[in-house]
Amino acid sequence: MNATIDTASVEPLKVGSHSLNSRLIVGTGKYSTYELMGEALERSGTDCITVAVRRERLIDAEGRNLLDAIDTSRYTLLPNTAGCFSAEDAVRVARLGREILLGLENPGASWVKLEVLSDTRTLLPDPVETVKATEQLVADGFEVLCYTSDDPVVARRLKNAGAASVMPAGSPIGSGQGILNPNNIRICLEYLKENDPDYPVIVDAGVGAASDVAAAMELGVDGVLLNTAIAHAQDPVTMADAMRHACIAGRQSYLSGRIPKRLYATASSPTEGVISLKKS
Numbered sequence: 454m455n456a457t458i459d460t461a462s463v464e465p466l467k468v469g470s471h472s473l474n475s476r477l478i479v480g481t482g483k484y485s486t487y488e489l490m491g492e493a494l495e496r497s498g499t500d501c502i503t504v505a506v507r508r509e510r511l512i513d514a515e516g517r518n519l520l521d522a523i524d525t526s527r528y529t530l531l532p533n534t535a536g537c538f539s540a541e542d543a544v545r546v547a548r549l550g551r552e553i554l555l556g557l558e559n560p561g562a563s564w565v566k567l568e569v570l571s572d573t574r575t576l577l578p579d580p581v582e583t584v585k586a587t588e589q590l591v592a593d594g595f596e597v598l599c600y601t602s603d604d605p606v607v608a609r610r611l612k613n614a615g616a617a618s619v620m621p622a623g624s625p626i627g628s629g630q631g632i633l634n635p636n637n638i639r640i641c642l643e644y645l646k647e648n649d650p651d652y653p654v655i656v657d658a659g660v661g662a663a664s665d666v667a668a669a670m671e672l673g674v675d676g677v678l679l680n681t682a683i684a685h686a687q688d689p690v691t692m693a694d695a696m697r698h699a700c701i702a703g704r705q706s707y708l709s710g711r712i713p714k715r716l717y718a719t720a721s722s723p724t725e726g727v728i729s730l731k732k733s
């Protein structure tokens with residue numbers, strides 16, 4: 454199956470100096486085998502995949518390097534700082550990721566997905582450390598994509614700190630709860646796109662099913678980043694396909710302009726000039 458056909462029907466996603474054909478960014482963790490991961494990534498139609506830079510995520514139990522299992526000429530890699538709990542740690546890991554990707558001559562060397570977590574139970578982002586790390590990484594020349602909560606005030610701070618994209622969570626990482634607070638995402642969009650309609654806002658984390666991706670895209674976000682919903686699906690490859698369709702459908706639906714919701718019905722066929730039955 455050719456996974457590139459549908460992506461032509463939506464405009465590219467622009468983030469900093471990068472232009473992506475698919476609006477879906479897919480993670481590389483949690484797959485039972487590298488082979489399954491490769492097939493799912495291909496079927497998702499993505500051209501951008503995110504990779505955790507920490508050694509324990511790059512090298513598996515058999516000593517195989519994740520990057521050897523990926524066709525790095527096909528995807529833009531987005532290194533991420535998963536597993537970091539302080540700005541200092543995240544900045545160090547981001548720099549390490551840049552060195553690795555420079556070695557691979559992958560365009561992903563210029564950017565980083567910043568995750569600075571507060572604790573292992575919730576994996577919620579630490580807003581103070583995230584802002585601090587963003588400032589340092591921007592000063593160091595990175596294009597920073599910030600994983601954050603759906604708090605609009607923090608989202609605005611991150612943009613003001615120079616983030617190339619702000620990525621509010623739909624719900625906690627790996628929880629599969631979908632978009633818990635669409636109104637907060639709406640306010641994030643309003644704050645972040647004020648005077649800057651092309652500023653990229655990407656929902657990152659919490660997706661459980663394809664309908665969550667479509668719902669996020671219909672809110673007007675520019676893309677979705679997800680991992681667990683594909684990797685832990687009973688059939689990851691078919692779920693990847695569903696995610697691809699949902700992302701495109703959600704974007705098209707958003708751009709088409711939905712009808713307003715009404716309390717009462719409006720008839721689908723004309724009520725005027727019809728050889729009429731008696732009105733009751």
Ligand SMILES: CC(=O)[C@@H](O)[C@H](O)COP(=O)(O)O
Binds near residue numbers: 625657
């Ligand atoms: C892969 C990655 O970067 C995750 O930390 C990300 O936030 C995705 O979350 P889900 O696994 O909930 O899709």
